Amino acid sequence: xxxxxxxxxxxxxxxxxxxxxxxxxxxxxxxxxxxxxxxxxxxxxxxxxxxxxxxxxxxxxxxxxxxxxxxxxxxxxxxxxxxxxxxxxxxxxxxxxxxxxxxxxxxxx
Amino acid sequence: xxxxxxxxxxxxxxxxxxxxxxxxxxxxxxxxxxxxxxxxxxxxxxxxxxxxxxxxxxxxxxxxxxxxxxxxxxxxxxxxxxxxxxxxxxxxxxxxxxxxxxxxxxxxxxxxxxx
Numbered sequence: 558x559x560x561x562x563x564x565x566x567x568x569x570x571x572x573x574x575x576x577x578x579x580x581x582x583x584x585x586x587x588x589x590x591x592x593x594x595x596x597x598x599x600x601x602x603x604x605x606x607x608x609x610x611x612x613x614x615x616x617x618x619x620x621x622x623x624x625x626x627x628x629x630x631x632x633x634x635x636x637x638x639x640x641x642x643x644x645x646x647x648x649x650x651x652x653x654x655x656x657x658x659x660x661x662x663x664x665x666x
Numbered sequence: 667x668x669x670x671x672x673x674x675x676x677x678x679x680x681x682x683x684x685x686x687x688x689x690x691x692x693x694x695x696x697x698x699x700x701x702x703x704x705x706x707x708x709x710x711x712x713x714x715x716x717x718x719x720x721x722x723x724x725x726x727x728x729x730x731x732x733x734x735x736x737x738x739x740x741x742x743x744x745x746x747x748x749x750x751x752x753x754x755x756x757x758x759x760x761x762x763x764x765x766x767x768x769x770x771x772x773x774x775x776x777x778x779x780x781x
Contacts, residue, residue: 561708592772599668599756599772600709645709652722652763656709 560584561648563657571665573635578660580646581628587650589629591620594643594659603631636664669693670773672757678779681747687776689740689757696762698740699770700732703754715740716763747780754778 561582570576580589588607592600604613606622606629613620617640619632633640643659670691679685691698700712714722715734729751731743740757754777760770 566706598774599670599758601668601772602769605769647709654711658706658708 561646561655561657563644563646563660565660566658567661567663569663569665570636572637574664575632575634576636576662577630577632578644578662579628579630580648580657582648583627584648585626585650586648587626589622589626589649590647591629591631592645592647594645595641600643600645633662636662638664638666640664668771668773670757670759670771672755672773672776674776675774676777676779678781679744679747680781681749683747684743684745686744687742687755687757687778689742689773691738691740691757691759691771691773693759693771695759695771696737697760698734698737699758699760700740700742701756701758701772703756703775705753709756713742714763721763744778747778749780752778752780 561580564579588605590605591603593603594600604620606620609624609626611622617634621630641664643661645656645659647654647656673688697716699714702710702712711724712726713732718734729746733741754775756775757773758770
């Protein structure tokens with residue numbers, strides 16, 4: 558079973574602060590995805606990482622895939638209220654995709 | 667708007683009812699998926715269809731019955747559900763199974779409550 562553990566489970570910060578959320582597993586994944594889900598909506602893909610050590614940037618969001626392809630992090634710089642949502646990671650390997658339970662982020666104005 | 671629509675958005679049903687969830691994708695994709703999202707639990711993959719053929723059934727109870735009449739439509743037929751089946755049911759699609767790990771598009775989900 559490829560379990561993905563996300564931490565922290567909940568995070569509440571003020572606008573302008575920086576934050577990092579984590580996605581960890583004991584399993585190796587051939588690719589890993591990050592999604593954001595807003596209330597009443599389905600998850601929306603933010604990024605896919607496939608190479609160990611890979612770093613991708615999406616405006617104020619920086620995603621990193623661990624060297625061993627077992628873990629990943631998402632760093633947000635100068636968080637804004639619009640970043641509020643549930644952040645999910647999902648690992649894919651051998652025709653199987655597993656999701657973490659998510660980090661619920663609240664950014665207060 | 668992701669190009670994947672789901673109806674109804676909310677559904678309340680008794681344990682003896684029979685109902686169906688509908689998913690439609692307007693993206694020309696060939697693979698479609700059903701997921702279950704319960705509070706504080708990871709998304710659970712339920713069913714996978716590729717070119718209308720079911721390729722995966724993740725030990726889902728038989729009270730959930732999927733149907734894929736064509737590559738654009740996916741149904742989930744529900745009967746004799748239990749209260750613990752209350753959850754958000756999400757449909758997703760991707761270009762094909764090879765595209766699953768690259769990008770999948772989710773619908774907004776159906777919030778199901780079983781009384």
